[in-house]
Amino acid sequence: MTLAEHHVPGSVDTYYIPNFVTADEESYLLRKIQETPQPKWKQLSNRRLQTWGGDLTTKNVLLTQPLPPFICNYPDLISRIASTGAFDESPHQRPNHVILNEYHPGQGIMPHQDGPAYHPVVATLSLGSHTVMHYYDLPAHEREPILSLLLEPRSLVITTREQYTARAHGIDVVMEDRIRDFELANAAMLSSGDDGDGGDDDDDDDDDNDDDGDGVGVTLFPAEGEVLQRRTRYSLTCRDVARVMNVGIETRFCRERKF
Numbered sequence: 605m606t607l608a609e610h611h612v613p614g615s616v617d618t619y620y621i622p623n624f625v626t627a628d629e630e631s632y633l634l635r636k637i638q639e640t641p642q643p644k645w646k647q648l649s650n651r652r653l654q655t656w657g658g659d660l661t662t663k664n665v666l667l668t669q670p671l672p673p674f675i676c677n678y679p680d681l682i683s684r685i686a687s688t689g690a691f692d693e694s695p696h697q698r699p700n701h702v703i704l705n706e707y708h709p710g711q712g713i714m715p716h717q718d719g720p721a722y723h724p725v726v727a728t729l730s731l732g733s734h735t736v737m738h739y740y741d742l743p744a745h746e747r748e749p750i751l752s753l754l755l756e757p758r759s760l761v762i763t764t765r766e767q768y769t770a771r772a773h774g775i776d777v778v779m780e781d782r783i784r785d786f787e788l789a790n791a792a793m794l795s796s797g798d799d800g801d802g803g804d805d806d807d808d809d810d811d812d813n814d815d816d817g818d819g820v821g822v823t824l825f826p827a828e829g830e831v832l833q834r835r836t837r838y839s840l841t842c843r844d845v846a847r848v849m850n851v852g853i854e855t856r857f858c859r860e861r862k863f
């Protein structure tokens with residue numbers, strides 16, 4: 605696979621990979637996430653989150669902690685992300701920091717930028733539900749998005765360079781997404797015929813669009829017409845913090861396992 609094959613048409617520095625993890629891997633990851641102890645969660649006003657890989661100091665140094673085995677060993681998510689080539693020019697050639705966000709239907713994240721602590725590449729895996737991610741020119745408030753992507757469950761979206769440094773991104777606070785309200789830049793890249801229920805699917809072909817000619821897989825999720833009801837979505841936002849300080853004993857960013 606080359607990253608270029610997954611370039612989102614009309615975008616700057618944005619890549620979309622459907623079915624980056626299998627339905628079985630998704631179920632496993634969701635179970636592991638449910639099993640994490642309550643105190644690991646940080647409650648924010650409109651979502652809750654966990655931080656894996658360590659905490660950032662006020663000077664943007666990562667005090668490294670080991671990443672959980674369920675993103676290093678099985679599935680080998682970190683290596684799989686590294687193998688896309690997206691992190692080839694980042695300081696550690698792979699993510700060393702992951703934010704897990706949980707969004708219930710009706711929750712989202714205000715348009716924002718991810719800031720200077722990270723090398724300007726972010727890879728985000730969606731689990732459990734779709735969402736629609738909007739990208740904005742700066743300043744972001746009260747502007748129409750310049751790019752909108754439907755992020756399917758199990759998909760990976762990668763933004764790099766200018767898309768990272770010169771734009772904001774956000775998720776609307778809505779219970780359902782009216783997919784015709786936005787031009788979805790990745791419409792022709794979506795998987796199809798996949799009911800998203802964690803069962804086995806036979807559509808491993810990334811280019812397998814639906815047949816109705818408009819490129820949007822309208823039967824992907826419980827959908828009435830062109831409205832996609834949101835379910836609870838978990839996202840893993842994976843990035844490389846340039847400056848690290850090893851405070852633990854195991855700080856090799858799960859580099860050693862090869863599959």
Ligand SMILES: O=C(O)CCC(=O)C(=O)O
Nearest residue numbers: 703705713718728839841
């Ligand atoms: O949930 C997402 O896909 C985006 C999360 C995000 O933008 C962040 O954590 O900075």
Ligand SMILES: [Fe+2]
Nearest residue numbers: 716717718773
């Ligand atoms: Fe962000």
